[in-house]
Amino acid sequence: MEAHAQAGAAEALVRNIACTSCGAKLSFAPGTHTLKCGHCGAENEIAPEAPGTVAEQDFEAELHALEGRAETYEEEHVKCEGCGAEQTLAKDLFAGRCAFCGAPIVEKGYAKRLVKPEAILPFQVDRARAQESFRGWVRRRWLAPGDLKRYAQSDSGLAGMYIPYWTFDCRTSSDYRGERGDDYYTTETYTTRNAQGEEVAQTRQVRQTRWTAAAGHVDAFHDDVLVMGSAAMPGDVLGALGHWDLEALVPYQPEYVSGFQAVAYRVGLRDAFVVAKQEIDGRVEALVRRDIGGDHQRIHDIATRYGDITFKNILLPIWTSTYRYRDKSYRFTVNAQTGEVTGESPYSWWKVALIALAVIAVALVVLVYGSKS
Secondary structure: OHHHHHHHHHHHHOOOOEOOOOOOEEEEOOOOOEEEEOOOOOEEEOOOOOOOOOOOEEHHHHHHHHOOOOOOOOOOEEEOOOOOOEEEOOOOEEEEEOOOOOOEEEOHHHHHOOOOOOEEOOOOOOHHHHHHHHHHHHHOOOOOOHHHHHHHOOOOOOEEEEEEEEEEEEEEEEEEEEEEEEEEEEEEEEEEEOOOOOEEEEEEEEEEEEEEEEEEEEEEEEEEEEEEOOOOOOHHHHOOOOOOOHHHOEEOOHHHOOOOEEEOOOOOHHHHHHHHHHHHHHHHHHHHHHHHOOOEEEEEEEEEEEEEEEEEEEEEEEEEEEEEEOOEEEEEEEEOOOOOEEEOOOOOHHHHHHHHHHHHHHHHHHHHHHHHO
16 A cells, blocks of 8 residues: 555656657647657647645644654666666756656656655746857857857757755744944044145044944744755856746646656755745844944844744756866856856956957057157
8 A cells, every 4th residue: 555655656746748649758848838749749738737826834844744754865777668778867866868768767766755846837948048048148258268159059068957946934023132323424633734844734524433222123024035955056056046936836747847857855844944044034134234224233132033934845947057168167057937047157268368468568558658748
């Protein structure tokens, strides 16, 4: 009975979907509500979920339910249903493509995770648009080496991937103590000597700050604080893609994952809230400074109570590419909802050298003509 239940959970989370026309495996078509067959080109509609919205989950209740249970992270050999080849998915992935025939493959062990994905933001940006966004981004990096621009012309560089995130809602109630600083100006007299060596009195305005004790209380509601659930992706790159319209989240359906890579979370619920709490505390500090007012603020103490904490486990879509230049890897990421691009770019040192020489040449010309005039 337990094995049957686990099989049912796996089927609900990840599965290969066969084309109704030819039986080949289907992939989700970004920006649509259809699965497309790469073999015969047929489009298969995704059956809509039962009406409902993505619900918030109670944080404390979930922690209590998870008490004494540990996550298991086991590598699993996956057999491709397209060509029969056996392989192991890349680290942290629970869905991807067969390395031999390109058919979608999934890892059934993901269903054993303690917290299941509740919602997903389906891909809106397809590969062609993502590639064009990437090329446009590269074109604007005119100090980038020519190798990078040639690499951007290749369609093989981008991989579509779902990244796990936790979102937290929380109410905070904070008491604080500090000081308010208000600037004021005083006139100060001093003496200087003129060209004849005579002492001349001068005045100047001197800014000073008057500090007064401050104490108060601030309440706030923090909505959808995002925390990445994977350590496989660099946070500095994904952190720049913070412009997500989470109103577009839909209840999780495995059809949206079909044909894409998908990363399993490694950052658990409790640890994720520790990260979220750091952002929440930063927001509270900003509110306290605003409440204190004045030109400057000193905060001595903030006592915050956290209540009504809820969460969601969600998947967000990106296109990503890694480029290696001079033994260093650079990652580029495209937000697959908005098309926004972020990442790092290497520099062509000969281009930098040419600019430096040009600046020196201009400076010399200005110096020469300036001395003549």
